[in-house]
Amino acid sequence: MRPISYSRASAVADAVAAVAADPTSDFLAGGTTEVDLLRQNVLLPRRLVDINDLPLTQIEDRPDGGLYIGALARMSEVAEAPAVRERFPMVAQALVLGASAQLRNMASMGGNMMQRVRCGYFRDATSLCNKRDPGSGCSALDGFNRGHAVLGVSEHCIATHPSDVAVPLMALDARIHTEGPHGRQVYAIDDFFLLPGDTPHLEHPLAHGELVVGIEVPGLRMARDSRYLKVRDRESYEFALASVAAAVTMEDGVIRDVRLALGGVATKPWRARRAEEILRGAPAGTETFRRAAREELSAARSTPLNAFKTELAQRTMIRVLETLTSPESRPDPETPTESPS
Structure with missing residues (x-):
């Protein structure tokens, strides 16, 4: 059992000073990830500074x-x-x-x-992981990497960013x-x-x-009719295999502006700028959406186990764009949006 000291801060300046003064310390908020990593000996702080009393809930x-x-x-x-x-x-x-x-x-x-990545090798303190132990290697490269990233990867890490x-x-x-x-x-x-x-x-x-x-x-009028589409292995709590956040404005069947970002397929939340460039000024339609999705995923670097993500991400992009540009198929904006395929 490793001893860990604990303190609570009541002011932002006090919390910052406490952690900054000790290189082995860390902040503790909800703890939904940090506590797990402490138990798994992935994070090894000697001091935790609880920040839950800080006035940062607005x-x-x-x-x-x-x-x-x-x-x-x-x-x-x-x-x-x-x-x-x-x-x-x-x-x-x-x-x-x-x-x-x-x-x-x-x-x-x-x-x-x-929050830290959900890569199983990162969370296994006995596996090689460049995130946890820089320069040690990456077990995921040749391991079980079905859920790993295909965009933004390097020869040192292919872990998918977990945030929705x-x-x-x-x-x-x-x-x-x-x-x-x-x-x-x-x-x-x-x-x-x-x-x-x-x-x-x-x-x-x-x-x-x-x-x-x-x-x-920032305020963005088009965001009022936006959607988040998440594809996962099961309907209950699960990380994305592919997800898309999108907002579109149209005029006379032409896309005037669009915002697109991808999750579940990249090493960071991924702004789909290539797709946005193709879509702006183009007629709304499945063929346009396919071309934009294909171009965005053209940079994908996959493994035999996660190669399916390249097509899945494209299909997810097409699906959400069709939803946003087809009034008759728009779901209730108060309802979370997801699809198993």
């Missing part, structure tokens, strides 16, 4: 129609907030589909942004606010999540002791 309107969500707002609270359900339904859908009710009631929004809600936040160009030893920082969400490259152990650009304090979601 869900505030912004003048542009956007929202500022405190890092300690629970996933369940955000999913049920009328402003989120009305203005950003794909965020609410991703939160509901992202975890069981018990986990949603505990897990925080900031913690979700910081980070996918629509990526499509919305959200910004992550932090407080740290060097003061306030604001990160564009695409910069907040790092590709593995040669340094897969670096998942974020944060300094030690830098704390996520909030998520800023």
Whole structure:
């Protein structure tokens, strides 16, 4: 049994100072991932600083129609907030589909942004893993990697990013606010999540002791009719094999603007910029959607076990785009959207 010291912070500055001063310390919020990793000897902090007393639970309107969500707002609270359900339904859908009710009631929004990968080799302290032990190797490359990434991979890591809600936040160009030893920082969400490259152990650009304090979601009128489609092995709580967050505006059958992001297939929440470029200004239709999806997945690097994800991601993109551009097939925006195929 490893001894771990524990303290509670009542102010952001105190929490930051406590963790920054001790390289073996870490923040503790909902603990839905961290406690598991502690038990598995994957994370080895000697001190935990509980931040649950910090005043970071707000869900505030912004003048542009956007929202500022405190890092300690629970996933369940955000999913049920009328402003989120009305203005950003794909965020609410991703939160509901992202975890069981018990986990949603505990897990925080900031913690979700910081959660570690679900790769079984990362969570097995005896396996080779460059994320856990830089330079040791990657057992997933030649191991059981059916659920692993096909986009954004490197020869050092192919672990899939696990977050559902980070996918629509990526499509919305959200910004992550932090407080740290060097003061306030604001990160564009695409910069907040790092590709593995040669340094897969670096998942974020944060300094030690830098704390996520909030998520800023810009106002986007088209997001009111957005969707999050998640494909998984079973209907109950399960990680995505492929998922898509999408919002589309059309005029006279032509796509004027589109936001697309993918989950379940990449090493970070994946903004589908190639597909967006093809779709903007193009006529809405299945052939256009197929061309855009095919181009987005043209960079996929798969293994024999996860090669199916390339086509699955394309089909999922086509399905959600058809849904958004066909009024007669649009589901109730209050209902979480998913499909088994």
